[in-house]
Amino acid sequence: MKYKGLTYTYTAYAFAFFFAPLLLILFYSLTADAAGRDFTFTLAHFARFFDFSHPQYMKVLVDSFRIALISTVICLLLGYPMAYVLANMKPRVRSFLSLLFVLPMWMNFLLRTYAWMSLLETNGLINMLLTAIGLPPITIMYTEKAVILGMVYNYLPFMILPIYNSLIKLDGSLLDSADDLGASPWQTFSKVTVPLTKPAIFSGINMVFMPSVTTFAISTLLGGSSTTLIGTLIENQFKVANDMGFGSAMSVIIMIFVFGTSALSGGSKDEEVGL
Amino acid sequence: MTNNNIIELVDVTKSFDGDIVLDHINLTIKDGEFITLLGPSGCGKTTTLRIIGGFLYPDSGSVFFDGKNITNDPPYKRHLNTVFQKYALFPFLNVYENVAFGLRIKKLPEEQIKKKVTEMLELVNLHGFEKRGVTALSGGQQQRVAIARALANEPDVLLLDEPLGALDLKLRKAMQIELKRIQQQADITFIYVTHDQEEALTMSDTVVVMNKGHIQQIGTPESIYNEPVNAFVADFIGESNQLDGIMLEDYKVQFNGNVYTCVDKGFAKNEPIEVVIRPEDLKLCRPDEGNIVGVVKSCIFMGANFSIEVEQGDYTWTAHSIYHAAPGETIGLYLEPDAIHIMKEFDNDDAYPDDPEEELIAPPDDEEEES
Numbered sequence: 003m004k005y006k007g008l009t010y011t012y013t014a015y016a017f018a019f020f021f022a023p024l025l026l027i028l029f030y031s032l033t034a035d036a037a038g039r040d041f042t043f044t045l046a047h048f049a050r051f052f053d054f055s056h057p058q059y060m061k062v063l064v065d066s067f068r069i070a071l072i073s074t075v076i077c078l079l080l081g082y083p084m085a086y087v088l089a090n091m092k093p094r095v096r097s098f099l100s101l102l103f104v105l106p107m108w109m110n111f112l113l114r115t116y117a118w119m120s121l122l123e124t125n126g127l128i129n130m131l132l133t134a135i136g137l138p139p140i141t142i143m144y145t146e147k148a149v150i151l152g153m154v155y156n157y158l159p160f161m162i163l164p165i166y167n168s169l170i171k172l173d174g175s176l177l178d179s180a181d182d183l184g185a186s187p188w189q190t191f192s193k194v195t196v197p198l199t200k201p202a203i204f205s206g207i208n209m210v211f212m213p214s215v216t217t218f219a220i221s222t223l224l225g226g227s228s229t230t231l232i233g234t235l236i237e238n239q240f241k242v243a244n245d246m247g248f249g250s251a252m253s254v255i256i257m258i259f260v261f262g263t264s265a266l267s268g269g270s271k272d273e274e275v276g277l
Numbered sequence: 278m279t280n281n282n283i284i285e286l287v288d289v290t291k292s293f294d295g296d297i298v299l300d301h302i303n304l305t306i307k308d309g310e311f312i313t314l315l316g317p318s319g320c321g322k323t324t325t326l327r328i329i330g331g332f333l334y335p336d337s338g339s340v341f342f343d344g345k346n347i348t349n350d351p352p353y354k355r356h357l358n359t360v361f362q363k364y365a366l367f368p369f370l371n372v373y374e375n376v377a378f379g380l381r382i383k384k385l386p387e388e389q390i391k392k393k394v395t396e397m398l399e400l401v402n403l404h405g406f407e408k409r410g411v412t413a414l415s416g417g418q419q420q421r422v423a424i425a426r427a428l429a430n431e432p433d434v435l436l437l438d439e440p441l442g443a444l445d446l447k448l449r450k451a452m453q454i455e456l457k458r459i460q461q462q463a464d465i466t467f468i469y470v471t472h473d474q475e476e477a478l479t480m481s482d483t484v485v486v487m488n489k490g491h492i493q494q495i496g497t498p499e500s501i502y503n504e505p506v507n508a509f510v511a512d513f514i515g516e517s518n519q520l521d522g523i524m525l526e527d528y529k530v531q532f533n534g535n536v537y538t539c540v541d542k543g544f545a546k547n548e549p550i551e552v553v554i555r556p557e558d559l560k561l562c563r564p565d566e567g568n569i570v571g572v573v574k575s576c577i578f579m580g581a582n583f584s585i586e587v588e589q590g591d592y593t594w595t596a597h598s599i600y601h602a603a604p605g606e607t608i609g610l611y612l613e614p615d616a617i618h619i620m621k622e623f624d625n626d627d628a629y630p631d632d633p634e635e636e637l638i639a640p641p642d643d644e645e646e647e648s
Binding site: 173175176178179180181182183184185186189190193194197198200 | 330331332351352353358359361362363365366367368369378379382383426427430
């Protein structure tokens with residue numbers, strides 16, 4: 003128990019920098035105007051969000067989940083085959099290619115998103131190339147598509163890496179035995195490989211879905227005013243509208259929803275559900 | 278049991294990275310027999326099994342199944358199933374679903390699957406384990422699930438790759454009897470791979486002794502034990518006394534300074550040969566009654582008998598006897614003529630190392646065609 007002191011340090015750290023801010027947000031969300039020294043208990047902020055005669059906030063929440071879901075599904079559909087191909091390569095090629103996947107992550111996240119902006123702009127690189135070969139320019143920038151593209155681009159490695167790690171550790175004799183029992187290569191994949199990598203799929207889904215739901219940078223930079231996500235809305239409450247109470251209430255709401263969805267996908271890990 | 282050949286390997290060769298693992302193997306397996314591929318590690322027995330199973334393809338040569346060439350068929354197209362060394366049960370499925378795996382692939386109706394799984398679990402004495410997770414089972418139980426899973430597919434041939442290797446001695450003995458019972462009850466061909474000679478002798482109808490990519494001898498356990506064709510087989514199958522000798526003429530052999538009458542003939546005059554004598558064929562007697570006389574070096578209690586070392590000149594004999602002999606005592610050993618096994622000279626040092634260069638001086642495989 004030589005390092006017991008360190009656990010106290012960590013507990014103190016976690017309390018000061020995770021738990022206390024969370025409590026503070028909860029406190030802000032339940033008081034009328036804490037920033038203006040009005041500490042009256044109220045559920046008005048939550049009521050404002052769930053106002054069915056003015057459902058614009060709920061619509062943003064639904065949009066955020068929808069877009070995050072689309073991005074997560076695309077990441078899974080792209081990421082699983084990529085991880086699979088990667089895992090089946092010779093070890094030397096494999097480590098080189100996985101380095102390539104991780105390399106962009108060494109660069110600043112905002113920088114990468116700005117790069118996409120300059121690519122996708124009306125007069126950006128992509129449209130310049132399209133017009134150069136005589137094709138009509140496309141409008142992606144400041145649409146939902148650009149936001150989804152940005153999310154898939156930024157969060158794809160978080161899908162690939164856990165699946166890849168689980169695939170390279172796969173017990174080859176299990177695949178042999180499925181083959182032996184009459185399963186075609188596709189049946190072996192769907193009945194053995196997928197179930198064996200299911201925990202990795204779930205952790206990939208969580209690692210893509212959670213930041214996608216809460217992002218505000220990608221939606222602001224690539225979506226502009228066309229796509230308002232819950233993250234942007236919260237950011238605006240703090241920085242523009244100066245309504246910390248409402249912003250905090252929305253943070254609490256999104257936290258509960260994200261917690262709920264990850265508990266759902268985490269909980270089904272042990273069950274016998276096919277994917 | 279019929280006398281049809283179910284599997285035939287014709288001139289099969291396989292090498293990994295330039296190392297020859299199987300060197301022109303010919304093997305015929307009869308329908309319904311329990312055949313064991315026996316040999317030290319690296320002898321090519323597992324490679325042979327994996328080629329029959331379809332997990333490896335031979336560099337040259339063919340594999341026939343019931344007369345049909347299946348050399349290039351993938352495993353899922355072959356009518357045989359494998360029990361893997363580490364069982365390879367699906368950890369995400371329970372016992373019932375593991376056994377049902379192959380049946381579900383075949384898309385059999387549910388009641389038929391249920392009937393078959395129940396039947397299989399009864400065969401391997403695991404009735405009532407249907408809902409258990411496989412990771413919670415003991416090694417012996419996992420082993421039996423693996424057998425039930427493989428047999429549920431009603432294969433014509435079951436391949437077993439050292440399936441008892443991970444079990445403790447007592448469980449292994451019990452499973453040997455169990456496997457033999459299952460094989461007889463299910464009436465299918467078992468191809469069994471092991472490096473344990475006792476296991477091979479206990480269970481098999483036919484034993485194939487392999488070494489360094491060559492088949493050394495094929496025969497019943499009795500014939501392999503009693504009439505080993507060369508010193509390698511004699512050495513690998515049980516304990517033996519091995520020494521150099523000279524075949525003076527037909528029925529006359531000289532070794533360790535003495536001349537003995539034997540039952541072998543057909544060698545050249547004064548041809549150097551090797552002599553193999555089983556320890557249990559050396560009978561303890563009074564010095565004047567023995568045809569080997571020596572001094573007892575040690576006498577070790579082995580349970581069922583004593584292992585006695587007797588020094589005669591330069592050579593130390595090992596004899597097995599139910600009688601005790603006192604170390605230091607001069608005793609006689611009596612040797613019947615038919616207990617003297619004469620073999621053509623064979624460089625036994627060559628039998629173990631895995632240097633591929635030495636493949637070239639390995640003995641020719643005249644014995645391969647016999648079966």
